[in-house]
Amino acid sequence: KNEVEQSPQNLTAQEGEFITINCSYSVGISALHWLQQHPGGGIVSLFMLSSGKKKHGRLIATINIQEKHSSLHITASHPRDSAVYICAVSSYNTDKLIFGTGTRLQVFP
Amino acid sequence: ETGVTQSPTHLIKTRGQQVTLRCSSQSGHNTVSWYQQALGQGPQFIFQYYREEENGRGNFPPRFSGLQFPNYSSELNVNALELDDSALYLCASSSLGGVFGELFFGEGSRLTVL
Numbered sequence: 091k092n093e094v095e096q097s098p099q100n101l102t103a104q105e106g107e108f109i110t111i112n113c114s115y116s117v118g119i120s121a122l123h124w125l126q127q128h129p130g131g132g133i134v135s136l137f138m139l140s141s142g143k144k145k146h147g148r149l150i151a152t153i154n155i156q157e158k159h160s161s162l163h164i165t166a167s168h169p170r171d172s173a174v175y176i177c178a179v180s181s182y183n184t185d186k187l188i189f190g191t192g193t194r195l196q197v198f199p
Numbered sequence: 200e201t202g203v204t205q206s207p208t209h210l211i212k213t214r215g216q217q218v219t220l221r222c223s224s225q226s227g228h229n230t231v232s233w234y235q236q237a238l239g240q241g242p243q244f245i246f247q248y249y250r251e252e253e254n255g256r257g258n259f260p261p262r263f264s265g266l267q268f269p270n271y272s273s274e275l276n277v278n279a280l281e282l283d284d285s286a287l288y289l290c291a292s293s294s295l296g297g298v299f300g301e302l303f304f305g306e307g308s309r310l311t312v313l
Contacts, residue, residue, distance in 0.1 A: 186257070
């Protein structure tokens with residue numbers, strides 16, 4: 091069993107739909123990151139969470155430390171949101187990231 | 200766009216050869232981490248350098264080695280290349296003890312081993 095699990099693995103949506111991607115982890119962490127990876131390979135950091143909730147534009151990320159669970163929400167999805175979304179957790183002291191396998195999102199017009 | 204640049208962006212090597220990949224860090228960051236991402240998989244931690252010293256290593260053999268320079272840029276060296284080393288190699292720049300959570304990735308170096 092992976093230390094970081096994401097669901098779903100693949101997700102398709104129509105433009106405008108509300109999207110939720112889930113992440114569960116089984117290790118102790120100092121922080122959880124949501125990352126976006128486009129087909130070219132480059133990764134962009136969307137959020138870093140250690141508690142509660144963060145919002146940036148149409149993106150919302152929440153974390154429940156007790157349940158070891160986080161969600162990434164996209165409101166009013168758009169085709170440009172199509173990418174792989176990766177959940178990663180930081181271990182203590184090193185910032186070493188343990189990655190989930192990612193959720194491939196496709197948003198159709 | 201981040202200040203983290205990786206080179207080369209693509210390269211092809213044959214089994215048994217050696218490769219050096221390079222990564223510049225974001226201005227103000229003192230830590231570089233390297234990750235290997237095989238096709239269709241999530242990235243796997245190779246190792247991290249903090250202020251020119253190795254600060255954590257993942258489950259990779261010794262033929263994967265690294266270096267960090269005084270300007271905090273970094274190199275990843277892989278000796279005796281194997282077919283399974285074909286992957287996207289990503290570096291991430293951060294600042295231990297600095298702005299917590301600020302993390303920037305390079306675009307990656309895609310290595311193909313034939």
